[in-house]
Amino acid sequence: MPNFFEDNEDIKFHLETRDLEAIIRLQEEDFKEKGEFPYAPEDVADAQDNYRRVLHLLGQIAAEFIEPRAEEVDLEGPKLVEGKVVYSEGIAQALGRLAQADLMGMLLPRQYGGLNFPTTIYAMAIEIISRADASLMNIFGLGSIAETIDDYASEELKEKYLPKFASGEVTGAMALTEPDAGSDLQACRLKATEDTERDSWRLSGVKRFITNGCGDVLLVLGRSEEGSEGGLGLSLFLCEQGPGLRVRRLEDKLGIHGSPTCELHFDNKEAFLVGERRLGLIRYAMSMMNGARIAVAAQAVGIAEAAYRRAMEFAGSREQFGRKVRDFPAVSEMLTQMRVSIEAARALLYDTAMVADLFRGLQRQFDVAAKEEKKEIRGRLNKVKRLAGMLAPMSKYYASEMSIKVASDAIQVHGGSGYMKDYPVERYFRDARITSIYEGTSQLQIIAAMGGLTSGTFSAALDEFEFRGLQRPLKGIFGKLLRARKATESAISYIKKRGDSQYTDLKSSTLVDMAIDTYIGYLLLRDAELCKRKVWVAKKFIEDMLPRVEMNAKRVRSGARTTLTHFSTINA
């Protein structure tokens, strides 16, 4: 029976070899729910076994139920009928199926009917779903909205909504973007007025490009402080679909057709404050975005996996000049780079997800700790927080650009056939294209990751790796990694010494590329120690990466700023 978990040795590799113990212990708070809930694990091994079984179930549904419907979903798309959004049939069926299988509340605590799984496992689930139908992930992956409610909303709101999220009875949306506030969310204008009589708020304004804006429960960023400007005047609100809220239009998009993208009109819509006033953007939306970044990275990896598999299949059966096209070195190279870059992105993704889990677990531990204990936890917490803050944007940036490249190359491998709608690779390409845009464009991810490079978080993270007693060829690989690290760090210090913020911005993508290449190199070497095949994956990655890093170092250190000095001359 086809199964998108069982047939994916690389996901299984990460699930089996990553040390999840610390995360599981934090997540399960020393297995306190054992006995209270019949499905709570009793120890680490039991929890890991649960993850495996649930991913098996999900992998089966993805392969047998979701994937066969994906083409139809892409053709059909959602419809706006008398102000109501109707999902395409395949999406509605798939959501029903996932809900039947208890898979809609993976992240939520058990007390609300969730599975209490860590983000790492959830990211694996998103990857598996996205391989079957990337657009379904946009609704499935909005589980981080429920997580935000869980983290910050009042008990009352939690009790009311979280069980419905867990059972799949409701889906959610996060309404942040506005016509004049895209990347720059501080410019949000949607007006929020307190209704003291009803102990609630009223929202008026427009939100645009809202994924699943037709969802039953929305988290909305609104300006609660009248006359204020900037991020500190914004708060987060929860409201339900219904009178006062209208889907004004559905966007017609390049890809992810199954996912409805809505323009929302709020007209004195009743809503409830989530958490504290003024923290809407700077704390809650940011935390939601971090989850969403990991989700999009996982989505991107899933799409790339689907595209790569099709390309391999085609290249192994299509013959030209009397040979399988797979056997022409130019095509072999393309396929190999696709595979290696997918595994590279996956290594970074699950490393990032684990750090995010560690952060969330430590944060929870910190919140309830006694004063003396707090001191002890704080140091670790801050370190993990900085690392998570660097890795999440890196992961999203790398995975999404990789996905677009891999999907594009999958078309290339197919030749003319790939450009035709008869094959799914053109759909994968259209679906992949959004991943470097939403939840923060690549350019914004780069800015977010830069902080980690200049603050020393990057170097500290590399110092954490311990490679002792390496044998050949790992020793040689490690030597190359050290050269990549040196080149990257010298470029970072060049930039810092120069102290020219415009120049830093100009070179930041080059710098972040170098840092990601190097960091992934470390991750792949770590994996190579555990698995023979991975030795060659690491070798291939580093062979390609080291010259690229050294070239990038030259570019950064060149001081070339022609774009800045002669932009208008060239773009005349």
Add this chain to the structure above:
Amino acid sequence: MSFRSIVLAKQVPDTQNLTARAMKPDGTVNRAALPAIFNPHDLNALEVGLNLRDKFGGEVILITMGPWMAAEVVREALYRGADEAVLLTDRRFAGSDTLATSYALAQAVRKMGEVDLVLCGSQAIDGDTAQVGPQVAEKLGLPQLTFVQEIEEVRETGVVVKRTIENGYERLRAPLPVLMTVTSEVNIPRPPRAKLIMQYKKARAPVEVRIEAEREFENYTGVDRDEIIAKKTEERMAALRDQGLLLTEWNLERIEAQEERCGFAGSPTKVRETESVVLRARESKTYDPTEEGLKGLVEELADSRILG
């Protein structure tokens, strides 16, 4: 209005996902190469029961007869939300043909008390006899609706169904209690539920506990071996029972079956010979991709009764 359903299910080799290793050189089934699965049509039968329960209340009880490995079917039923599931297992059931199987199953159903519906898959994908459901109905004296493709109505007074026949269907009405065998068209079986998988994954039937203990002490040669195994088995069964994880297991005595009507003794079907038929293309005809050629191909297919 609520309904109490008994679902009869079988564990079968997965003949729908055949590999080259599925058959031994002598033409018999290589069970080791075929994963054992819940007979697909029986999942449809289980879904009928679960669906009725979810809509109208009541309960769904599954019975599966087979060797100890069939405990997996019991767990699968629990993963999907069956209220109760019974493993009917006994060495004396081994070698049962459809007559002996239906006898044992009918005896087990009798032990269940009042029942509204007995639900079976139309056939098992290994033997494809489609005999067990009807035979159980006969033994229990129940009306039978076989090859049900659609259930139109279920009331306390009876059911109305569409039954698949060649070139169409017939609409039938029957009073309750009734035995139905269903085809794969009747519904899409629900998936297992993640929470129930995690809850029941460690559930074991007594026979499994015993076998586990026997394996554990396989190499132990002390004179008290049997004693130790029995003690371990008892201890573990008690622990499982405390956690609500001991599966229900019935044997020949429990269903008050007559031994001579079970297993080999109760099975008049005797396999005299099996022939391994290897299909080979001996001759081929080529048709041109033209109107003419196409016409010729269709005529040939019609003549050889592959079409029409």
